[in-house]
Amino acid sequence: MLGLNKRDTSFLIIVILLTMFTPFLMQPFSEGSAMAQFNGGYPDLMAKVAIFGIFAMGFNILFGLTGYLSFGHAAFLGVGSYSAVWMFKLLTLNVFPAIILSVIVAGLFSLLIGYISLRRSGIYFSILTLAMAEMSYRLAYSVFTPLTNGETGLQLRPGDPRILDAADASRYPNLFGLELSTSYKLEVLNHVFTFNVGFYFCAVIAIIAFYLTLRIFRSPFGMMLRAVKSNQNRMSFTGLNPRPYTLAAFVISGMYAGLAGGLLAVMDPLAGAERMQWTVGGEVVIMTILGGAGTLLGPVLGAGAIKYLENIFSKINETVLHSWFSFMPDGMEDVVVSFFAFFTGKGWALTLGLMFMLVVTFLPGGLVEGGQRIWNKIRRKKPDTPNNNPAE
Amino acid sequence: MDVIILQLLNGLDKGSAYALIALGLTLIFGTLGVVNFAHGALFMIGAFCAVTLQKVLNISSEAIDPTKTDFLGNPLVVKTPYVVNWFGPETGALIIDWSVPLALLVAVPIMILVGFIMERGLIKHFYHRPHADQILVTFGLAIVMQELIKQGFGANAIPTGAPDAFKGSYDFGNLLGFDPNVIIYPYWRMIYFAFSAIVIGAVFAFLRFTTFGMVVRAGMADRETVGLLGINIDKRFTIMFGIAAAVAGIAGVMYAPINSPNYHMGMDFLVLSFVVVVVGGMGSLPGAVLAGFMLGILESFASMNEVKNIFPGIDQIIIYLTAIIILLVRPRGLMGKRGVMED
Amino acid sequence: MSILEVENIGKRFGGLKALDNVNLSIKEGTVHALIGPNGAGKSTLLNVLVGKLVPDTGSVMFDGQSVLGRAPHEINQMGISRVFQTPEIFGDLSVMENMMIPCFAKRDGSFRMHALERMMDEKQIVASAEEMLVEMNMIDKREMHAAAMSRGDKRRLEIGMCLAQQPRLLLLDEPTAGMARADTNNTIDLLRQISEERDITIVIIEHDMHVVFSLAQRITVLAQGTPLVEDTPDNIKGHPKVREAYLGETAV
Ligand SMILES: Nc1ncnc2c1ncn2[C@@H]1O[C@H](COP(=O)(O)OP(=O)(O)O)[C@@H](O)[C@H]1O
Ligand SMILES: [Mg+2]
Numbered sequence: 001m002l003g004l005n006k007r008d009t010s011f012l013i014i015v016i017l018l019t020m021f022t023p024f025l026m027q028p029f030s031e032g033s034a035m036a037q038f039n040g041g042y043p044d045l046m047a048k049v050a051i052f053g054i055f056a057m058g059f060n061i062l063f064g065l066t067g068y069l070s071f072g073h074a075a076f077l078g079v080g081s082y083s084a085v086w087m088f089k090l091l092t093l094n095v096f097p098a099i100i101l102s103v104i105v106a107g108l109f110s111l112l113i114g115y116i117s118l119r120r121s122g123i124y125f126s127i128l129t130l131a132m133a134e135m136s137y138r139l140a141y142s143v144f145t146p147l148t149n150g151e152t153g154l155q156l157r158p159g160d161p162r163i164l165d166a167a168d169a170s171r172y173p174n175l176f177g178l179e180l181s182t183s184y185k186l187e188v189l190n191h192v193f194t195f196n197v198g199f200y201f202c203a204v205i206a207i208i209a210f211y212l213t214l215r216i217f218r219s220p221f222g223m224m225l226r227a228v229k230s231n232q233n234r235m236s237f238t239g240l241n242p243r244p245y246t247l248a249a250f251v252i253s254g255m256y257a258g259l260a261g262g263l264l265a266v267m268d269p270l271a272g273a274e275r276m277q278w279t280v281g282g283e284v285v286i287m288t289i290l291g292g293a294g295t296l297l298g299p300v301l302g303a304g305a306i307k308y309l310e311n312i313f314s315k316i317n318e319t320v321l322h323s324w325f326s327f328m329p330d331g332m333e334d335v336v337v338s339f340f341a342f343f344t345g346k347g348w349a350l351t352l353g354l355m356f357m358l359v360v361t362f363l364p365g366g367l368v369e370g371g372q373r374i375w376n377k378i379r380r381k382k383p384d385t386p387n388n389n390p391a392e
Numbered sequence: 393m394d395v396i397i398l399q400l401l402n403g404l405d406k407g408s409a410y411a412l413i414a415l416g417l418t419l420i421f422g423t424l425g426v427v428n429f430a431h432g433a434l435f436m437i438g439a440f441c442a443v444t445l446q447k448v449l450n451i452s453s454e455a456i457d458p459t460k461t462d463f464l465g466n467p468l469v470v471k472t473p474y475v476v477n478w479f480g481p482e483t484g485a486l487i488i489d490w491s492v493p494l495a496l497l498v499a500v501p502i503m504i505l506v507g508f509i510m511e512r513g514l515i516k517h518f519y520h521r522p523h524a525d526q527i528l529v530t531f532g533l534a535i536v537m538q539e540l541i542k543q544g545f546g547a548n549a550i551p552t553g554a555p556d557a558f559k560g561s562y563d564f565g566n567l568l569g570f571d572p573n574v575i576i577y578p579y580w581r582m583i584y585f586a587f588s589a590i591v592i593g594a595v596f597a598f599l600r601f602t603t604f605g606m607v608v609r610a611g612m613a614d615r616e617t618v619g620l621l622g623i624n625i626d627k628r629f630t631i632m633f634g635i636a637a638a639v640a641g642i643a644g645v646m647y648a649p650i651n652s653p654n655y656h657m658g659m660d661f662l663v664l665s666f667v668v669v670v671v672g673g674m675g676s677l678p679g680a681v682l683a684g685f686m687l688g689i690l691e692s693f694a695s696m697n698e699v700k701n702i703f704p705g706i707d708q709i710i711i712y713l714t715a716i717i718i719l720l721v722r723p724r725g726l727m728g729k730r731g732v733m734e735d
Numbered sequence: 736m737s738i739l740e741v742e743n744i745g746k747r748f749g750g751l752k753a754l755d756n757v758n759l760s761i762k763e764g765t766v767h768a769l770i771g772p773n774g775a776g777k778s779t780l781l782n783v784l785v786g787k788l789v790p791d792t793g794s795v796m797f798d799g800q801s802v803l804g805r806a807p808h809e810i811n812q813m814g815i816s817r818v819f820q821t822p823e824i825f826g827d828l829s830v831m832e833n834m835m836i837p838c839f840a841k842r843d844g845s846f847r848m849h850a851l852e853r854m855m856d857e858k859q860i861v862a863s864a865e866e867m868l869v870e871m872n873m874i875d876k877r878e879m880h881a882a883a884m885s886r887g888d889k890r891r892l893e894i895g896m897c898l899a900q901q902p903r904l905l906l907l908d909e910p911t912a913g914m915a916r917a918d919t920n921n922t923i924d925l926l927r928q929i930s931e932e933r934d935i936t937i938v939i940i941e942h943d944m945h946v947v948f949s950l951a952q953r954i955t956v957l958a959q960g961t962p963l964v965e966d967t968p969d970n971i972k973g974h975p976k977v978r979e980a981y982l983g984e985t986a987v
Contacts (some may be wrong), residue, residue: 003853012571069524119720123427123523123674127666131712134663138712143705212851220839220857221850223828227836230827237785237823239811239840239900248848282531289528338713347543353535360529364639 008214015210015297019203022046023193037315040308043183043196044267049304050202052262054209055288056299058256060206061216062249063285064294067229068121071281072113072129075136076254078276080261082140082147085154085271092164093156093173095180095201099262106258107251114250118243121232122392133278140273140289153272173266175201177364180266198267205263209256210300218297225249226294257284286356292366301367308351313351316344394570398577399692400688401564405581405650407688408588412643413665414680416636416671417616423611423632426515427523429530430664433537434507434637437506438644439653440541442501443550446491449475490555499641506639511630534658554649556582580649589728592681598635599677608632642664648689667715673728683726687711738763738904744783744793746776746960753779754790755960757955761904761953763769766937768947771957777940778820781906781955785817786810797904809843814903818910820940822889824896826882830873833881833892834864837899863899871895871925887918894922898929905929907939911946923949947970 004012014268018025027041040046055077063069067376080102087098117128122192140148148154162169172179180198187193216222227235265271274280283306291302321337321344328336363370399708403481452471460468476484487494514533518526553559562582564575599605608618608628644653651657668687672679693699693705706713741759741934745752780787784795786807795802802810822934825833826889843849851983855861868874871891876884881892890910897905907926923946930937930950940945942944947954948968955965956977963976971977 003415003851017487067524069527075821116716116720120723123527124723125721126524126527127670128716130663131667132713135709135712135716138708139705142708156443215853216850218854219850219852220835220854220860221848221852223832223836223854224839226828226832227825230825231823234823234825235836236807237811237819238818238837238896239808239845240836241806241808241845244846247852252850279659285531342543347539350536350539350543353539357514357529357532357536360512360525360532364525 001188003215004218008218011296012211012214016207019050019207022049022203023195023199027191027193031192032190033230037320038312040311041194043194043199045307045311047196047199047202047263047267049307050199050206051260051267052284052287052303053300054063054206054258054263054306055257055284056291056303057206057213058253058260059284060253060288060293060295061213061225061256062246062253063288064299065217065222065225065229066246066249068118068246068251069126070117070129070253071126071278072131072133072287073118073137073157073253073257073284074276074278075113075133076110076257077280077351078136078140078259078271078273079109080106080258081265081271081275082154082261082313083258084262084265085269086147088156088173088265088269089154089160089162089187092162093170094164095175095266098266099205099259102258102262102265103255106261107255109144110251110254110257111247114247114254118250129281130278133276133281137273137276137278140276148271148273150273153270155270180205195388200301202263202267203261206300208298209259214296221245221248228343286352289364290356290359290366292368295366295368298366298368305367310352313344313348314346317341318345324345394575395696395698396693397564398575399696400689401575401577401581402691403692404585404685404689406691407586407685409647409650409661409684410665410668411681411684412588413640413661414590414668414684415595415677416640417665417669417682418672418677419595419632420674421669423608423675424511424515424519424629426514426518427530429524429527429662430510430534430537430654431530432658432660432665433534434506434640434658435644435647435661435717436505436653436655436658437594438499438503438539438641439539439552439648439657440545440644441502441641442495442645442648443545443552443653445495445498446488446552449473449488449491453477461677482576489557492554492645495645495648496642499645500638503638504634506635506641508630510637511633515633516626534625534662538655545655546653549652549654551652552648554583558583583711584650588643590607591642595635595639596619598675604628604631664711667711669712669725671715671718671725673725676725676727679725679727684690686703686726687714690714736763737761738798739784739938740796741780741784742796744780744790744795746783746788746790752960754783757793757855757960757962759955759962759965761936761938763936764930764934765952766926766939766950768951768954769938769940770942770944770947770954770956771963775957776960777957779907779960781817781908781938781940784810784906795953810902811840811902812845815906816900816902816904817906818893818897820908820912822886822893824881824889824893826880828881829877830879830881830884830892831864831868831877833896834867834899835860837896838863838867841900843898853945867895868880870898879900887914889924890914894925897913898933898935901933902935904936904938905936907941907943908941910980911941911943919943919946922946926950944977 023041026046027039029039055073058315059070059073083102083105084098087101091097113129113132117125117132120128133256141150156171156341169181170177172181174180175197180201181196183194184194185192185194224240228242228245229242243324261275264275287302287306288299289302290306291300292298318337318341321340322333325333325336341347359366365372413431413435416434417428420426420428420431450473452473453472455472457468457470462468473484473488475487478484479487510533514529518529541713558579561576561578564577599609611628613623668683669680671687672681672683691707694710700707737760739761741758744754744757746754757776757780769780773776778910779788783790784802786802786805786809789803789980797810797815802813802815825836831908834942835857839847848883851944864876865877872892873888873892873895876888881889884892894907895912896918906982910926911922914922926939927950937950939947939950951968953965954968954971956963956971956974964971964974966974
């Protein structure tokens with residue numbers, strides 16, 4: 001079906017089902033229960049998972065397949081957001097023109113940056129992309145303020161022309177009139193599930209993006225990208241020019257990033273330059289590697305895990321910790337609480353950094369490799385030789 | 393003319409900082425072949441050594457002075473730093489005043505220790521892994537260090553003053569025959585420049601004139617051969633890492649009065665210092681120093697209004713632009729050896 | 736008819752003259768061996784031929800067209816394939832994928848954006864890759880991770896990958912180095928069969944004189960970057976200069 005073999009079709013169907021039922025899956029605990037704070041089923045977070053999933057999926061096409069480590073992909077995310085907001089301001093608040101423009105502009109921008117950066121490889125490539133992203137970020141703050149509105153960020157104003165919108169049209173991003181912030185709530189047995197238009201919009205786009213990624217992975221082009229990573233020498237002595245292959249991968253991943261940036265603006269029509277900072281590009285690197293670079297599902301898992309944990313961990317402040325450890329003797333409780341407080345609440349980034357170091361050191365294949373190892377243990381099989389068929 | 397001299401001077405202290413960080417990065421890359429994204433974090437830790445010492449020296453005993461009252465009418469609480477209690481008012485105040493230079497004494501052993509632990513505990517396992525993995529794991533480490541500092545010291549920058557003797561500026565204009573107050577240059581920045589020159593000189597002398605340095609230089613030129621000679625490279629690598637960390641650390645200590653330390657200063661400097669290393673030529677020590685000063689000065693010239701009027705925003709991007717051009721036309725950098733990661 | 740004309744090639748590395756005034760003419764359809772002591776410049780010469788190195792002087796004409804100044808992939812597309820001294824294969828890919836890549840390169844040229852096409856629809860590519868694997872006697876290893884194979888298998892895979900491109904000129908750099916006797920004999924048979932049945936010209940660098948004398952029709956002896964003599968195997972065997980070059984080396 002859809003140009004996939006049986007195994008990939010069922011894989012895709014599972015992913016679609018998981019995505020569609022996210023509002024249930026991320027809301028496992030009933031309201032008012034002690035565990036309710038671990039629920040992640042609110043629209044904003046779920047949409048972020050989908051959006052950063054797209055960002056990481058695209059990044060993975062470049063890094064996972066070709067091995068080129070870019071620290072500059074935040075630039076395309078930022079450009080995507082700016083484009084979308086401009087489309088909202090000038091043309092219409094309908095989301096489709098906005099995200100289409102995001103993808104196109106990010107694609108062109110990544111063509112330029114990719115063309116320059118890909119003249120070098122290895123660490124030089126990483127540093128070139130780093131320098132380019134940092135440059136874009138600084139320019140967005142300075143010279144390009146007419147386009148970016150500097151530190152304040154680009155936002156919607158009542159006086160925007162919006163030439164395609166009728167006078168009485170919705171004043172928020174919408175899908176042909178249906179506002180993305182619209183939510184439907186379902187209450188079952190003390191559980192509250194929220195179905196939000198914005199989330200489902202992002203989810204559908206994420207599924208399409210995933211499907212495209214799957215096709216690219218299974219195509220001869222995808223194999224060529226893996227060949228670039230494996231041995232560029234052999235590739236050029238086999239009559240293939242690695243440069244256009246890597247450039248194509250770079251532009252594709254730039255377009256994914258632009259799409260993600262556009263969707264961020266769709267969910268919250270405000271674009272700021274801090275989205276272009278290289279540390280944001282570092283975040284997508286972390287997501288991809290944590291999940292499993294070069295695998296299909298890894299980057300999405302990584303994005304989901306990080307966004308979810310970020311949300312949960314940030315909520316665990318000292319008060320919450322005290323309520324958990326109140327059974328302990330006083331002195332001990334304080335010690336334990338202050339220990340955990342180090343890693344939760346504002347300390348989330350510390351936990352993330354540690355987690356990332358552990359994964360890079362001990363589990364270079366990320367969560368997916370971890371899952372495979374456990375699976376193989378259960379089946380009492382020795383781990384495969386590195387998988388030549390980067391599937392799930 | 394006066395403007396040019398002023399910008400030249402302004403470029404020197406920034407350039408000194410770039411040069412010092414890039415020097416350490418290059419030492420690590422050249423000897424160990426490791427791309428260390430946590431090097432900026434080491435610079436930051438150095439700066440926070442200065443912050444910590446200043447705080448520690450200011451820890452005070454509290455006594456109630458019954459003869460005076462505060463504005464609420466309560467007896468006045470007088471805080472006296474312990475240092476003052478111990479050493480008497482004059483010496484005590486002097487010690488507190490000189491906390492930044494004194495922090496060098498504390499920072500050197502701490503940074504060497506940090507370097508040792510980092511190399512033995514982490515970096516050593518990455519010698520034979522791809523550069524991408526080295527970048528990733530040290531990037532993770534940089535985040536961890538930065539977050540630890542953020543938790544310990546908060547998110548705001550902490551002003552850390554230079555000794556009173558070095559507050560204020562020197563009027564170079566007088567000396568050179570310009571009008572007064574045209575070319576004024578803060579004393580502490582002069583100190584910083586002189587200090588960097590000494591450290592850079594010391595590192596070069598160490599590498600040039602000691603047996604240890606000779607082995608290390610030989611290792612930089614050809615790691616495998618030196619390894620085959622049966623020389624214990626491992627131990628030397630660890631020591632080199634400690635030295636590089638110490639250089640980054642003391643650069644941070646002395647930089648504290650110039651720019652109040654904050655938790656993200658490491659990441660801010662990291663990108664810049666990699667750019668410097670690349671411009672100078674990966675693995676070339678003189679290249680790192682040269683490029684550090686060159687880019688510092690270039691940046692300060694680009695921030696002149698005359699230049700900014702012609703190329704708006706150029707001051708923001710000049711360093712990156714230079715790096716990109718150099719990488720494209722001369723990938724091995726200004727003074728890099730032919731063939732060192734040239735592709 | 737000569738298919739490859741090398742004229743007056745010189746290449747220095749710093750003070751070292753790796754190649755000095757090399758002239759060479761390879762006749763179409765022959766097996767031509769390059770021999771000479773280690774460091775004679777044999778691999779360097781091949782590097783010049785495939786575009787990995789740019790020489791300081793001289794010209795290289797392949798089938799009437801200049802090779803110099805072209806990128807390696809362009810030179811390969813002209814019909815020159817090379818097997819390296821240490822096997823260069825796609826270690827992270829499966830054996831089958833390794834074999835498919837040259838088939839794609841043959842059919843689609845140096846770049847094609849076939850991102851949404853299905854690998855399994857490429858029947859023709861799959862068929863020719865499988866055929867080549869059968870011929871190389873590796874079809875049972877088709878799903879194997881290429882890096883996990885033995886050195887001899889890697890070398891055979893690399894030869895197969897080059898053949899899959901149906902090159903007009905095949906350059907081999909010490910293909911039997913480190914091979915067991917039996918494998919060496921298999922390789923000799925394979926190469927002989929290639930040269931006789933497929934109309935492929937072969938240039939082979941080899942230290943094993945058994946291999947050289949059972950395959951080559953012409954032999955060029957290279958020493959210190961210059962060709963000493965070029966002749967038929969029989970004449971080379973007794974040539975005083977050759978003995979000197981080799982004995983000179985062994986005497987050191
Ligand atoms: N890229 C290079 N840089 C410097 N010297 C080289 C390079 N490649 C080869 N050489 C030198 O050129 C000479 C010829 O080498 P090579 O062609 O590999 O000899 P061989 O005949 O054994 O294949 C040797 O002395 C070698 O050290
Ligand atoms: Mg050779």
